[in-house]
Amino acid sequence: MSKQWFKDAVVYQIYPQSFQDSNQDGIGDLKGIQQRLTYLEKLGVDVVWLNPIYTSPNQDNGYDIADYRTIQTRYGSMQDFDDLLADMHNHQLKLMMDLVVNHTSDQHHWFQESKQSRNNPYADYYIWRDPVDGHEPNNWGSFFGGSAWTYVPARGQYYLHLFASGQPDLNWENPKVRQEVYDLMRFWLDKGVNGFRMDVINLISKPAGLPDAPKAPGATYANIEQFVGNGPKVNAYLQEMNREVLSHYDIMTVGECVAVTPEVAVHYANLEGTELNMVFQFEHVGLSANPNPAIGKWNDEPIKLTDLKAVLDRWQTKLDGKAWNSLYWNNHDQPRAVSRFGNDNPAFRERSAKMLATVLHMMQGTPYIFEGEEIGMTNVHFKQLAEYEDLESINAYHELVEDEGLVEPETMLSYLADRSRDNARTPMQWTNQAYAGFSTVQPWFNLNPNYATINVDQALAQADSVFYYYQQLIQLRHQEALIRYGNFTDLLPDDQAIYAYQRQYGNESLLVYANFTDHSVALASQLIKASADHTYLIGNTDSYTHAELAPYEVRVYKK
Ligand code: ISL
Numbered sequence: 001m002s003k004q005w006f007k008d009a010v011v012y013q014i015y016p017q018s019f020q021d022s023n024q025d026g027i028g029d030l031k032g033i034q035q036r037l038t039y040l041e042k043l044g045v046d047v048v049w050l051n052p053i054y055t056s057p058n059q060d061n062g063y064d065i066a067d068y069r070t071i072q073t074r075y076g077s078m079q080d081f082d083d084l085l086a087d088m089h090n091h092q093l094k095l096m097m098d099l100v101v102n103h104t105s106d107q108h109h110w111f112q113e114s115k116q117s118r119n120n121p122y123a124d125y126y127i128w129r130d131p132v133d134g135h136e137p138n139n140w141g142s143f144f145g146g147s148a149w150t151y152v153p154a155r156g157q158y159y160l161h162l163f164a165s166g167q168p169d170l171n172w173e174n175p176k177v178r179q180e181v182y183d184l185m186r187f188w189l190d191k192g193v194n195g196f197r198m199d200v201i202n203l204i205s206k207p208a209g210l211p212d213a214p215k216a217p218g219a220t221y222a223n224i225e226q227f228v229g230n231g232p233k234v235n236a237y238l239q240e241m242n243r244e245v246l247s248h249y250d251i252m253t254v255g256e257c258v259a260v261t262p263e264v265a266v267h268y269a270n271l272e273g274t275e276l277n278m279v280f281q282f283e284h285v286g287l288s289a290n291p292n293p294a295i296g297k298w299n300d301e302p303i304k305l306t307d308l309k310a311v312l313d314r315w316q317t318k319l320d321g322k323a324w325n326s327l328y329w330n331n332h333d334q335p336r337a338v339s340r341f342g343n344d345n346p347a348f349r350e351r352s353a354k355m356l357a358t359v360l361h362m363m364q365g366t367p368y369i370f371e372g373e374e375i376g377m378t379n380v381h382f383k384q385l386a387e388y389e390d391l392e393s394i395n396a397y398h399e400l401v402e403d404e405g406l407v408e409p410e411t412m413l414s415y416l417a418d419r420s421r422d423n424a425r426t427p428m429q430w431t432n433q434a435y436a437g438f439s440t441v442q443p444w445f446n447l448n449p450n451y452a453t454i455n456v457d458q459a460l461a462q463a464d465s466v467f468y469y470y471q472q473l474i475q476l477r478h479q480e481a482l483i484r485y486g487n488f489t490d491l492l493p494d495d496q497a498i499y500a501y502q503r504q505y506g507n508e509s510l511l512v513y514a515n516f517t518d519h520s521v522a523l524a525s526q527l528i529k530a531s532a533d534h535t536y537l538i539g540n541t542d543s544y545t546h547a548e549l550a551p552y553e554v555r556v557y558k559k
Pocket residue numbers: 060063064100143163199200256258297332333392421
């Protein structure tokens with residue numbers, strides 16, 4: 001069972017440019033991370049997932065890699081990396097790297113060669129197509145706006161980029177490309193890294209023939225999010241990668257999978273371990289997208305609890321015994337959990353952050369905590385476009401407001417405030433001092449002004465802080481096989497206010513009752529009865545015998 005440790009682990013995600021600056025240039029770096037390892041140890045997490053730190057022109061904050069085997073200078077040197085890895089292992093922390101191999105940067109030397117001609121050694125490393133009637137080969141829109149194709153006169157052809165034009169898609173049909181990827185994976189694994197988070201890995205095999213995708217009325221290009229995922233050869237490629245690389249190391253893998261359903265995920269994350277250990281699915285964070293498909297994810301409507309429960313319940317029950325779940329509320333691409341699913345009003349922030357943490361950490365799967373989540377960091381609530389940094393947000397504003405006129409400026413700013421990826425990317429709030437202890441100079445990206453009250457120092461000084469609550473949840477997971485492996489039943493799937501579920505393992509039982517609203521809600525008699533022979537385990541108030549749940553209250557009972 002030595003290869004099963006991923007099921008017992010809790011992962012902490014570090015967005016390196018926003019975690020800790022050690023050399024006072026305003027950008028987080030590897031030495032900064034090293035300085036904070038005792039903090040992570042105190043929290044009790046087992047694994048760190050580090051977003052990309054490789055050489056990159058940073059068109060997409062490192063998800064455009066120009067050299068897979070060097071460290072981006074602003075983060076430090078390879079020596080700094082080796083030191084960090086060794087020190088993490090000293091602190092009993094494992095390190096999971098970000099593997100971005102659906103695409104490279106257009107600055108990668110493979111692409112620099114590939115674009116020169118149709119007959120150089122790298123000519124088929126990317127996806128090139130002739131123009132059709134003088135324009136793009138199909139109607140695909142990129143995830144970041146505009147066409148997914150860019151024309152290169154030297155070849156008289158277009159190349160495919162599902163993301164920015166600076167992120168050309170690799171041609172996985174070419175066996176040489178696959179071997180290059182396996183080689184670079186071995187490079188990091190041989191250094192002793194403990195796993196990979198694989199960026200958009202279910203996009204590596206494209207739909208056969210690259211046909212047009214359905215296009216929404218009013219849109220210039222087709223939204224391909226539901227169209228390009230899970231292509232015909234993706235399982236074969238992952239099995240090959242597993243045979244050639246993954247199975248030779250004792251590591252953990254999680255594949256970020258766009259448009260993935262439990263039916264498909266049971267293959268990717270199968271318990272026989274022939275592909276990956278788990279996937280990141282998008283169904284819960286994709287709820288309350290805009291009703292107009294041409295506007296895509298941009299909206300500012302709250303999520304309906306019954307919809308949220310339906311999604312999470314489906315993943316809990318359909319993977320049980322067949323595959324393994326990942327559990328997350330947020331990451332570097334998502335708004336902050338407490339702002340989106342809880343309530344970041346000071347009256348409810350801490351209580352709702354603890355409630356959300358409990359609901360997630362008591363489920364079956366491997367929990368992921370995004371930096372700052374453990375102190376209840378909130379969305380930044382920017383008011384102007386000029387405050388944004390993320391190309392997805394900025395491009396979406398220009399396209400939807402200015403080019404297509406589909407959204408009013410004020411409305412779009414409200415959508416961005418609610419959903420922009422930049423909400424996750426403001427620097428970590430360590431102290432209430434200048435620049436929040438992240439740096440001593442103006443950081444690369446604005447801090448959330450609420451660092452004056454929401455910061456690590458404060459959390460460590462407050463006995464009942466969100467931080468110490470996460471610490472307890474992590475300890476409980478480590479102690480209780482019931483929490484790690486028990487099966488899952490939703491006790492009230494149709495309730496609009498309460499999420500109540502049961503976990504069972506052998507003759508042990510766990511009950512979780514959570515109020516997702518800002519008002520008190522009576523507990524159904526069925527729930528009171530169910531808990532009668534259980535004992536109280538953890539919760540965010542001391543009202544655990546009351547017949548109603550206070551606003552955002554959560555209680556866990558065990559038998
Ligand atoms: O961020 C998103 C939600 O709006 C998605 O469109 C996102 O781009 C998609 O989930 C893929 O994300 C991953 O690959 C991107 C990178 O920009 C993201 O940061 C990364 O997590 C391209 O490499």
